[in-house]
Amino acid sequence: MNAEGRLVVFVLDATSGEPAHNLPVKLMVRNRIDHDWHLLTESVTDQEGCIENFTFTIDTENSPQYRLVYETAHYFEQKNMNTFFPRINVDFRLIDENSVVLPLLISPFSYTTYKGS
Numbered sequence: 336m337n338a339e340g341r342l343v344v345f346v347l348d349a350t351s352g353e354p355a356h357n358l359p360v361k362l363m364v365r366n367r368i369d370h371d372w373h374l375l376t377e378s379v380t381d382q383e384g385c386i387e388n389f390t391f392t393i394d395t396e397n398s399p400q401y402r403l404v405y406e407t408a409h410y411f412e413q414k415n416m417n418t419f420f421p422r423i424n425v426d427f428r429l430i431d432e433n434s435v436v437l438p439l440l441i442s443p444f445s446y447t448t449y450k451g452s
Contacts, residue, residue, distance in 0.1 A: 420445075423446055
C-alpha cells in the first residue's frame with residue numbers, strides 16, 4: 336500500500352544560534368533491488384532554516400530507506416568557515432507515520448539529529 340508522505344526539515348547553526356538558511360538538501364530513496372540511492376527531490380532551507388515542501392509517496396509494504404543529504408560545505412563556505420563534515424547523510428525509515436519533522440543541529444565540527452513530531 337502506498338501513502339503520501341510529508342517531511343519537514345529544520346536546520347539550526349549552533350555556531351551562531353540562528354537558523355541555517357540557504358543550505359542545499361536532497362531527499363533520496365534506496366532502491367530495494369539494486370540498493371542504489373535515487374533522488375526524489377531537492378531544495379534549500381529558507382530564512383527559518385526549514386524545508387516544508389518535501390512530499391513523496393511512501394511504500395508502506397516495503398518500508399524503504401530514505402536519506403537526507405545536507406550539503407554543509409556549501410553552507411559553511413558562504414560563511415567563510417571550513418567544516419569537518421562537508422556533507423551529512425541522515426538515513427531513516429518511515430514506518431507508521433506519513434508526516435515527520437527531522438531537526439538537524441550543525442556546527443563545523445559536529446552535528447546531531449532526532450525524530451521530531
